Amino acid sequence: MSRLAAAFALARAQNRAAFVAYVCAGDPDFDTSLAVGRALLANGVDVLELGVPFSDPLADGLTNQLAAQRALESGMTAGRVFELVRRLRETSEAPIIFYTYYNLVFANGVAAYVQAAKDAGVDGILTLDLPPEEAGEMAAACRAHGVDTVCIVAPTTPDARIAKIAAAATGFIYYVSREGVTGVRDQVAGNIPEAVARIRAQTALPVVVGFGIGTRGQVAEVAAQADGVVVGSALVNCIRDNLANRAAIVPAIAARAADLSAGVKRA
Amino acid sequence: MPTAVTVAPPLDRLSLPDAGGHFGRYGGVFVPETLMTALEELGAAYDAARKDPAFQGELRAQLKHFAGRPSPLYFAERLTQHCGGAKIYLKREDTLHTGAHKINNALGQAILAKRMGKQRIIAETGAGQHGVATAAVCAKFGFECVIYMGAVDMERQALNVFRMRLMGAEVRGVEAGQKTLKEAINEAMRDWVTNVRGTHYILGSALGSHPYPMMVRDFHRVIGQETREQILAAEGRLPDEMIACVGGGSNAIGFFFDFLEEANVRLIGVEAGGRGIRRGDHAARFEGGKLGVLQGCKTYILQDTDGQIELTHSVSAGLDYAAIGPEHAFYRDRNRIDYAYACDDEVLEVFQLCSRLEGIIPALESTHALVHGLKRAKQMRKDEILVINLSGRGDKDVNQVAKMLGVKL
Numbered sequence: 001m002s003r004l005a006a007a008f009a010l011a012r013a014q015n016r017a018a019f020v021a022y023v024c025a026g027d028p029d030f031d032t033s034l035a036v037g038r039a040l041l042a043n044g045v046d047v048l049e050l051g052v053p054f055s056d057p058l059a060d061g062l063t064n065q066l067a068a069q070r071a072l073e074s075g076m077t078a079g080r081v082f083e084l085v086r087r088l089r090e091t092s093e094a095p096i097i098f099y100t101y102y103n104l105v106f107a108n109g110v111a112a113y114v115q116a117a118k119d120a121g122v123d124g125i126l127t128l129d130l131p132p133e134e135a136g137e138m139a140a141a142c143r144a145h146g147v148d149t150v151c152i153v154a155p156t157t158p159d160a161r162i163a164k165i166a167a168a169a170t171g172f173i174y175y176v177s178r179e180g181v182t183g184v185r186d187q188v189a190g191n192i193p194e195a196v197a198r199i200r201a202q203t204a205l206p207v208v209v210g211f212g213i214g215t216r217g218q219v220a221e222v223a224a225q226a227d228g229v230v231v232g233s234a235l236v237n238c239i240r241d242n243l244a245n246r247a248a249i250v251p252a253i254a255a256r257a258a259d260l261s262a263g264v265k266r267a
Numbered sequence: 268m269p270t271a272v273t274v275a276p277p278l279d280r281l282s283l284p285d286a287g288g289h290f291g292r293y294g295g296v297f298v299p300e301t302l303m304t305a306l307e308e309l310g311a312a313y314d315a316a317r318k319d320p321a322f323q324g325e326l327r328a329q330l331k332h333f334a335g336r337p338s339p340l341y342f343a344e345r346l347t348q349h350c351g352g353a354k355i356y357l358k359r360e361d362t363l364h365t366g367a368h369k370i371n372n373a374l375g376q377a378i379l380a381k382r383m384g385k386q387r388i389i390a391e392t393g394a395g396q397h398g399v400a401t402a403a404v405c406a407k408f409g410f411e412c413v414i415y416m417g418a419v420d421m422e423r424q425a426l427n428v429f430r431m432r433l434m435g436a437e438v439r440g441v442e443a444g445q446k447t448l449k450e451a452i453n454e455a456m457r458d459w460v461t462n463v464r465g466t467h468y469i470l471g472s473a474l475g476s477h478p479y480p481m482m483v484r485d486f487h488r489v490i491g492q493e494t495r496e497q498i499l500a501a502e503g504r505l506p507d508e509m510i511a512c513v514g515g516g517s518n519a520i521g522f523f524f525d526f527l528e529e530a531n532v533r534l535i536g537v538e539a540g541g542r543g544i545r546r547g548d549h550a551a552r553f554e555g556g557k558l559g560v561l562q563g564c565k566t567y568i569l570q571d572t573d574g575q576i577e578l579t580h581s582v583s584a585g586l587d588y589a590a591i592g593p594e595h596a597f598y599r600d601r602n603r604i605d606y607a608y609a610c611d612d613e614v615l616e617v618f619q620l621c622s623r624l625e626g627i628i629p630a631l632e633s634t635h636a637l638v639h640g641l642k643r644a645k646q647m648r649k650d651e652i653l654v655i656n657l658s659g660r661g662d663k664d665v666n667q668v669a670k671m672l673g674v675k676l
Contacts, residue, residue, distance in 0.1 A: 056450075103576075156463060161304070165300070180301075
């Protein structure tokens with residue numbers, strides 16, 4: 001069983017949703033980011049979703065744009081991102097997935113990139129701007145190297161497309177709970193149970209819900225309906241809020257992750 | 268000129284793009300899932316509209332009465348004398364309402380958005396010409412209008428910002444990255460992802476995801492179609508060479524399109540050489556760019572070895588962009604369209620020369636085509652004909668040029 005499948009199986013056995021945490025690799029610098037990743041995995045995070053910093057993150061809200069900018073300014077490169085994963089792997093067997101944009105995968109050859117990711121210890125790749133229509137080369141490379149693909153379903157996705165997307169995914173389906181970019185919102189979108197049901201009607205893969213989830217109450221609300229919950233910007237904000245005193249970042253994000261991840265237990 | 272290269276066999280220009288928006292290996296659809304359905308709906312709506320005589324009739328009428336088409340094809344007698352070579356004609360897109368070719372596409376997409384029942388329009392703008400054209404059509408048709416513009420561009424094109432606001436548009440400055448066209452497109456796409464159901468995004472160049480490169484090209488084909496009729500009327504034959512500037516490449520592809528199958532007409536696109544071809548100092552994608560995916564399509568992009576998009580520079584905001592339209596990349600591979608570049612200092616010089624000799628102040632973007640055109644005219648025989656697309660007028664640029672020349676206004 002892959003690390004991803006094992007993580008979802010464990011969560012299911014414990015009657016809870018999996019807790020997926022997003023941070024940007026190298027935010028605000030390599031060493032802090034490594035400590036952040038380890039702290040997250042020690043505080044209830046089942047799947048670590050690492051944003052690969054890109055110069056033009058057009059699906060991301062301001063919080064994650066600035067995180068990517070900090071990471072790039074601190075000297076993150078493709079090689080350093082892989083190095084970060086290797087260092088995380090020294091102490092953890094938890095699944096790690098990349099959240100990225102296609103140009104970063106494409107730039108030096110898709111197959112070479114996927115292989116490098118696999119060698120570093122990456123379990124899956126979510127490519128934001130790669131719909132299944134264009135994903136043939138990526139799918140083949142991921143299959144060849146045993147890396148899972150994670151695909152997005154949006155509120156605007158009709159049923160016929162869900163089938164096409166599900167066929168392209170091997171890790172899990174990431175349901176983007178609202179139209180828009182990443183970022184914390186006051187309220188969880190209202191239509192999640194219906195959307196999750198529509199997706200489950202077409203695939204046996206785990207359905208994970210993200211975008212706009214940032215409090216323990218919101219995590220609990222979504223955990224009752226889906227196989228996994230993604231929190232991103234709320235964690236990234238722990239980094240942003242402590243930039244003046246980087247030593248405070250790790251305790252802040254660890255406490256936040258512990259609090260949020262407690263929400264995944266179902267009543 | 269690269270006359271020794273082999274030109275690929277003729278190709279039916281109307282056969283491209285394919286159903287997935289591909290021009291060979293270029294183009295396609297690379298966007299977040301939230302936009303996929305909207306792009307499919309847009310493609311279907313455009314497909315129905317272009318076959319509908321009522322749509323085409325309304326577009327033709329608006330192009331005539333609102334935009335002021337046809338634009339003249341003007342014999343530039345003094346520039347011709349100055350160069351002492353080929354006869355130089357200027358296709359005068361600068362005479363159109365709002366000051367540039369951009370109005371062709373803005374009108375087409377606005378009429379389409381009206382058919383689709385959208386109430387809100389968004390657009391990006393670099394030099395501000397597309398923003399002004401979009402603001403104008405939104406005022407005319409009663410759409411709510413939001414224009415995204417990089418903060419640096421807002422400063423160098425302050426006049427156009429005020430123009431857009433006069434016509435009721437909300438202009439939102441973008442502070443991310445290098446604060447120019449690329450960042451404005453990112454922000455417009457974020458808006459579209461968020462408000463996709465009631466909003467139409469009038470993308471302003473032959474860029475982005477299918478169907479935009481095809482649709483924008485089609486709306487600008489009128490430039491080349493008129494040029495063909497006008498040069499036949501004036502000279503009784505087709506030109507030997509045609510030159511246009513290329514940012515995303517909308518004026519150029521519209522100008523060239525109906526000549527692609529005319530093997531005896533040389534076509535040249537001119538990119539922005541900026542301060543010279545060094546990393547970060549220019550926006551000439553065919554000089555150091557490589558294949559990649561940016562903002563919806565696969566094409567030539569200025570990027571580093573990891574795939575991070577590089578900084579660009581050009582004196583003209585409208586050419587200051589890291590990617591080129593996918594159809595241009597396709598025809599370059601086939602050696603059907605050649606590409607050159609012009610640098611800031613040459614542009615500044617020819618901007619003044621054209622103003623002085625012809626009484627026409629060209630846009631800095633279009634001046635790139637003039638720079639290369641004047642070089643070519645000198646190399647051509649007197650019985651040869653060169654047509655340059657004067658894609659826009661330079662009124663918007665006079666403040667910036669005055670500042671660069673050290674003139675206090």
